[in-house]
Amino acid sequence: MLTNLDLIELTEFRRELHRYPELSGEEVETARKIADALKPLSPTRILTGLGGHGVAAVFDSHNDGPTVLFRAELDALPIEERNDIAWSSMISGKSHVCGHDGHMTMLLALGRMISRKPVAQGRIILMFQPAEEDGSGAKAVVADPAYQEIQPDWAFAIHIEPGRPLGYVSTCAGLINCASLGLKIKLNGKTAHAADPEDGVSPARAVAELIPELDALGQGGSLDDDFRLVTVTHVRIGEPSFGVAPGEAEIFATLRTAGDEGMEGLESKARTLAITTAEKFGLRVGFEVCDDFAASINDPDAYAVAKKALDSIGVAYGDAGVPMRASEDFGVFGWDAKAAMLCLGPGEDYAALHNPDYDFPDDLIPLGSAIFERIARDLLGTA
Template sequence: MDLKLNLDELVTLRHHLHAHAEVANQEEKTAKIIVDFLEKYNADHIWKNVGGHGVIALFKGKEDGQSIGFRADLDALHIEETIHLEYESKTPHVSHKCGHDGHMTMVAGVASYLKQYALKRGNVYLIFQPAEETGEGAERINKGLKALDIQLDYLFGLHNLPAFPKGEIVSKKGTFAAASRGMVVKIFGKTSHAAEPEFGISPVLAMAKISTEITHIHRTIDFSDLTLATVIHSELGEIAFGTSPGYGEIRVTLRAMRDEDMSFLIDEAENLVHKYCEDDGLGCEISYTEVFPATINSEESFDIMQQAATGIDLNFKELITPFKWSEDFGQYKLQYKTGFFGVGAGDDCPHLHDEFYDFPDSIIESGVQMYAGLMKYFDLID
């Protein structure tokens, strides 16, 4: 497919976004850069500050047709930029190490594409979502889209994929990326003199038992697919050798390839916590944060993506094993039909969230092409 895209302009945009990296919920400047870019491209409407710093642009075709959305993520990470780039991050201790600067550029590229190849039918919504890394943004954009009464026949999203050939489109039927959530367990006992632990209630043994059993939960329970419970943090008492502790916390990341397994895993993990706390007369409180549902493609959405890619001669690869990381895109399937795919970032590209990672500009075109392929599939462009 001959795109005639102004790639230089898109590369400049990517570098500009990279230099002004902002973490989740602080993406003010990033959103402004996106709005300034979109304003040059005759969007029919631009909504700002949707679900935080989210931006949505609408392009309308001349005739009636289907409405489809393309979603990009705005946020960077709390990772220091240690590589020297002409466009290196100006924000201390923050940089784009997940490639969301590239994802935004690919979706913005659709605006530039539509300037040259006018939309014939239907509606295209370019959705720039804040706070992906914390799992908050997709849910807020869902609410925002509902409040604006925006109906979508399909919503698509992508992530760049290091270790896959550059520009290759990768997708999978069923689970693409895992469900995950952060479990916070607070355990309440009673302090006492360290010489008289019998007068207090220390959470120490319950915490040890919970940590051990929760780590092995996937071995003891029959789940339908891979699950993982990873203890990521714990703290107990104070650094005071005269005091037996009366309070402790454990934080665990729960992960499952299927939403049903996640529900089961939550029940089992909570049962363990309650059992060991009750055995020792401890109180406990359980809460959750950073909740990511599984990112799942239906057979239909997989077929659409495969046909869209091959229809414009992009290399398409069907993935067999899902990714163990999570994407908050999974949230959108609760409201719309969705499709999620990857774009290969090259064998030489460092891993996501690695301090040496930098989104490869050479794959911008493949992302925009795939979006164009999808518009073509839905008969929105010729």
């Protein structure tokens, strides 16, 4: 049970996180603030530096039972906030318009409740992972040797998802978030004077051909096993000069599939297309993979546990808006655990995630933490 004082303190803490956002891989101060906030809760252990700047609090009953992990994210986005609020971002070009400040606060609220009423068996892990926004954080955490000491049997996460009614949870068994991969295609030729373009090797025509051909590799549709989507997100050709014919170019393409299985084939097709086109125009080609997200799959058993908890505390839920094309690296925690992601609605007309006017609704802190606590009690009981 959270008190009024808890909610006042947690709300202020959330807003403090909001004021000082840090990008993926840079979450030094955010991690420190989280670790400091966890210490008064007297967890059995606090692990820091997981997969970079990750923090995990372990609440161990010292009785046999499963290990249940609840996850939040530390990082923010490279977006200039445009909100007229007292706690808007103090860091130019960076903001928590992703909801991660709220997710962290819900986990701290859960920690307060578990500290006061410990579980009867097993362990609870409060996992504050780094670098979710670029898809690298969960993989780095799971690969960290220290993670093996807290390997969970169950894993749960809540993500705020606008477009749903306030307090409504969208979830389903099976696919919840698509796999995605950012493929950077680099084309290199030779610059020339703009008056004599024939003296160089320009990538312009290759880029003009590649954009629609990449799009054609995957055009979306139903989120079934055959779902493929390729989105060209950025193109740069040469330098901004009227006197130089370009000699190099970059194309950013985001590839999406309904599961991890289809990504290798889609990436191979995109690479082959770029290689063939580069050869046609006498260009060299290189590749870089960025923002590599595994699909998030809700385990049927974990989904059933979540449904039972939602029923117990009277939270409305269904499968509205799921599965989603958007990606989430929480799926990595499901590789070796029974995992489920829940999408919590802030209101149907609420500002969208990653919009410059988004801010986490503090009224959802007690609801999100109550869902987590009910799941924890159902799996581990109360001492």
